Amino acid sequence: MEYLKLGQTGLEVSKLCLGCMSFGDSSKGFHSGWLLDEAASQKIIKKALDVGINFFDTANSYAAGTSEEYLGRALKAFANRDEIVIATKIFFGDGHSDSPNTKGLSRKAIFNQVDASLKRLGIDYIDILYIHRWDYDTPIEETMAALNDLVxxxxxxxxxxxxxxxxxxxxxxxxxxxxxxxxFSVMQNHYNMLYREDEREMIPFCQDMGVALVPYSPLAAGRIVRDWTADTARSKTDQIAHAKYDATEEQDRAIVARVAELAEQKGVSRAQIALAWLWQKGIHSPIVGVTKEKYLDDFMGAFDVILSADEVAYLDDLYQPHNIVGAL
Structure with a gap:
């Protein structure tokens, strides 16, 4: 594993962050078709620790808060709290109430959501707290003041x-x-080889201001790394991924073919190509979500992959503008 300072903070994190959206009670949440139960989740978390990952990302909305519960119990069992970095998110709420005061970014909602996340995670503090989306109904001054008070x-x-x-x-x-x-010290944006809209403004702004880039969906929900016709539980049931990528399937398929071609030439995996591409774009710690331990072993090989400028250009060449996905 390799480590780096997270942007302009003194926080040192692994160059891979384990995303925990695939962990949680399958009877809850909007993505229950491919959730791992607690025992399976613990195995993935333990494997992540074994390969050197010290950075873990979840959210209060993942599986109605059970992702936070699973992560908290696993880290308590397998890790030293002082050695790991736990990130979670607020905005959507945990799904247990439809009250407007239990979600969003008002002062009341922020404090309530953070206290609930701390309880579910079983910890005294959150290393990185993300606002999951922009709240159009609350003045940003109120939100930033409340977040400052939490710090x-x-x-x-x-x-x-x-x-x-x-x-x-x-x-x-x-x-x-x-x-x-x-x-804010960190931006968790939507960015991968198939979706590069943030290269226009968000990424240059963050790089200019020293804000760390920790993107989600770095492998485009697996579309970059598997054959286009492959059938997985997630590919069949992940409606969020379908909403993100189905509309650009034709052009994305051509990009994925180039990833496969380059991976074969170099004798590495497609995932290793995709992660190496991200790091060479200035990304700090992409958030990888896995459902099998073997994927983490595969990702570790990405540290040895260096792409030439010509190879990066070859991968970039077919990209066409997309509709914005992620920002609400």
Whole structure:
């Protein structure tokens, strides 16, 4: 495993982050068709620790909060809390109530959601707290003030944002700086070889401001790394992935063919090509979600893959503009 400082923070994280959206009670949540139960989730988390991953990402909305519960119990059993970095997200709520005060980014909702996440995770503080989306119904000043108070209280150490427009992220950073509040240190955006819209504004802005880039869906829900006709439980039931990628299937298929071609030439896996591509684009720690331990062993080989400028250009050449997916 390789490690790096997360943007301009002093936090040191593995260059792979384990995403935990695939862990949780299958009777709950919007993606129950491919969730791993607690025993299977523990095996993946233990394997991640064994290969050197110290960075774990979840959210209060994943499987109605049971992802947080599974992750918290596994890390308590297998890891030293001081040695690991736990990130979670707020905005959508945990699905247990439809009340407007249990979701969103009002002061009340933020405090309630954070306390609930801390309880489910079984920890005293959250290393990185992300706002999962932009809240159009709450003044950003209220949100940033509440987040700053959480940092000052010690319940949260660093702040992150996810999946929004660059103007929104810039506005939040400006409000925080203007008032002497804690700014966001991390951006968790949607970015991979099949979806590169953030190269226009968000990624250059983050790189200019020293904000760490920790993208979700780095393998496009597996589409980059498997044969296009492959049938998996996730490919059949993941409606979110279908919404993200089905509309661009024709052009994406051609890009995936080039990934396969280059992987064969270099004698490596497609996943290793995709991860190496991300790191060479300046990404800090892509969030990888897995349902089998063997995938983590495969990912480790990506550290030895170096793509030439010509190879990166070959992979980039067929990309065409996409509709925005992720920002609401």
């Amino acid at each position: 000052r209280s010690g319940k949260v150490h660093y702040l992150g944002a996810s999946a929004m427009y660059a103007w929104q992220f810039q506005k939040a950073q400006y409000v925080a700086e203007k008032n002497g509040w804690t700014r």
